[in-house]
Amino acid sequence: MENNNSELVYEKYLKYLNPSLARLMKVSGCANLESEALGCAIYDNLGNRYLDCLGGYGVFNFGHRHPRIVSTVINQLNKMPLSAKIFLNEPLAKAAEMLAKLTPGDLQYSFFGNSGTEAVEGALKLARLYTKKPHIIATHNGYHGKTFGSLSVTGRDVFRVPFEPLLQDVTFIPFGDANALEQAITETTAAFIVEPVQGEGGINVPPAGYMTAVREITKKKGVLLIVDEIQTAMGRCGYNFACEEERVCPDIMVLAKALGGGILPVGVFIGTPEVWKAFEPVPLIHTSTFGGNPLAATAVLASLQVLVEENIAEKAYTRGLKLKSELQKTADEFPAFIKEVRGKGLLLGVEFINAGYAGSTMMKMVENGVIVVYTLNNPKVIRIEPPLIITEEEIITVGEAFRKSVSETVKLLGGY
Numbered sequence: 001m002e003n004n005n006s007e008l009v010y011e012k013y014l015k016y017l018n019p020s021l022a023r024l025m026k027v028s029g030c031a032n033l034e035s036e037a038l039g040c041a042i043y044d045n046l047g048n049r050y051l052d053c054l055g056g057y058g059v060f061n062f063g064h065r066h067p068r069i070v071s072t073v074i075n076q077l078n079k080m081p082l083s084a085k086i087f088l089n090e091p092l093a094k095a096a097e098m099l100a101k102l103t104p105g106d107l108q109y110s111f112f113g114n115s116g117t118e119a120v121e122g123a124l125k126l127a128r129l130y131t132k133k134p135h136i137i138a139t140h141n142g143y144h145g146k147t148f149g150s151l152s153v154t155g156r157d158v159f160r161v162p163f164e165p166l167l168q169d170v171t172f173i174p175f176g177d178a179n180a181l182e183q184a185i186t187e188t189t190a191a192f193i194v195e196p197v198q199g200e201g202g203i204n205v206p207p208a209g210y211m212t213a214v215r216e217i218t219k220k221k222g223v224l225l226i227v228d229e230i231q232t233a234m235g236r237c238g239y240n241f242a243c244e245e246e247r248v249c250p251d252i253m254v255l256a257k258a259l260g261g262g263i264l265p266v267g268v269f270i271g272t273p274e275v276w277k278a279f280e281p282v283p284l285i286h287t288s289t290f291g292g293n294p295l296a297a298t299a300v301l302a303s304l305q306v307l308v309e310e311n312i313a314e315k316a317y318t319r320g321l322k323l324k325s326e327l328q329k330t331a332d333e334f335p336a337f338i339k340e341v342r343g344k345g346l347l348l349g350v351e352f353i354n355a356g357y358a359g360s361t362m363m364k365m366v367e368n369g370v371i372v373v374y375t376l377n378n379p380k381v382i383r384i385e386p387p388l389i390i391t392e393e394e395i396i397t398v399g400e401a402f403r404k405s406v407s408e409t410v411k412l413l414g415g416y
């Protein structure tokens with residue numbers, strides 16, 4: 001049944017939530033109510049169907065409400081959703097075991113929290129604790145979250161500067177430049193934190209060999225490598241974990257978003273036995289009340305099983321190539337407006353000549369039934385990040401909607 005409460009909900013956003021965001025959503029044509037979602041489809045309160053090419057910023061790799069993950073979570077919900085925190089927790093142990101088996105190299109010990117930024121906080125703390133050094137190196141335009149520690153290593157001034165002073169000992173270097181890393185390392189450097197592909201930075205793909213070089217340099221200099229796979233893992237870039245492409249094994253890996261199967265929020269940092277030794281002297285040195293709850297752990301285990309058994313990474317790889325070539329056709333047709341189509345697997349981005357063209361194309365895409373949004377650190381780039389189960393037919397639909405939206409934008413905004 002149709003629900004016409006959009007205006008009432010909009011008023012409540014203005015009054016009780018975030019007025020400026022609410023106004024932005026309204027002008028972007030996104031002020032209907034989300035009402036239901038299944039697979040690659042989202043339905044609003046008026047019964048309109050949209051193809052989801054935002055994927056919850058990389059949460060819905062398995063689609064919305066993957067039946068196997070939903071039913072596993074419902075079973076656990078009916079047994080024990082949250083931990084009593086007194087006995088051992090079997091779902092947590094099983095999820096941690098599967099993570100250790102699936103993640104590259106000797107990554108083995110996991111800490112379960114509730115979000116990406118919280119996982120990054122833990123990784124930074126572990127790096128300092130293990131090395132007993134304060135300095136962290138991060139990349140310009142990198143995105144690691146918005147709590148104080150994560151924000152300190154997030155490479156965009158507009159988010160960071162208003163909250164300074166943050167962590168003092170952080171150096172930012174250009175992404176994709178291994179020499180810059182070598183030069184930035186000092187006696188006091190604990191770790192280098194990096195995404196294999198920058199997501200919010202604008203879907204930036206580093207030169208081939210970058211992650212290998214980064215691993216060699218950090219090893220040589222005795223610096224920990226923290227790979228933030230919050231957006232790139234769980235099949236997104238065509239591999240279970242994006243750093244597998246160059247067979248790189250970090251000291252600490254950070255995961256969240258799709259790890260909860262698109263059903264529950266969860267974030268994890270996983271480290272090698274060597275670095276994890278630092279946590280041993282004080283067993284409760286890093287804790288979270290809700291972290292490791294059986295409900296989220298059950299979702300993680302089911303998601304990892306789906307990832308492997310349904311060959312999700314392979315699907316992302318081949319479908320990513322197909323979707324990229326569909327988008328490229330439009331880029332070739334409008335070279336004066338579109339700078340580049342880039343990305344890996346189904347983490348794709350389209351860079352326009354300016355943020356105006358990107359914003360207008362984004363709104364037109366929504367009007368044309370496909371949801372896309374620009375990247376947080378780079379509004380000139382719209383991300384195309386659908387569920388990895390997207391079909392060939394749906395890819396064609398996205399390609400057509402993109403062409404239509406770009407040509408409508410060009411008509412609307414004219415030359416430049």
Ligand SMILES: Cc1ncc(COP(=O)(O)O)c(C=O)c1O
Pocket residue numbers: 057115116117118120143144145146195199200228229230231256257
């Ligand atoms: C690479 C990366 N790291 C960290 C985060 C922060 O995750 P969360 O929003 O769950 O705190 C994000 C979110 O977009 C991300 O893309």
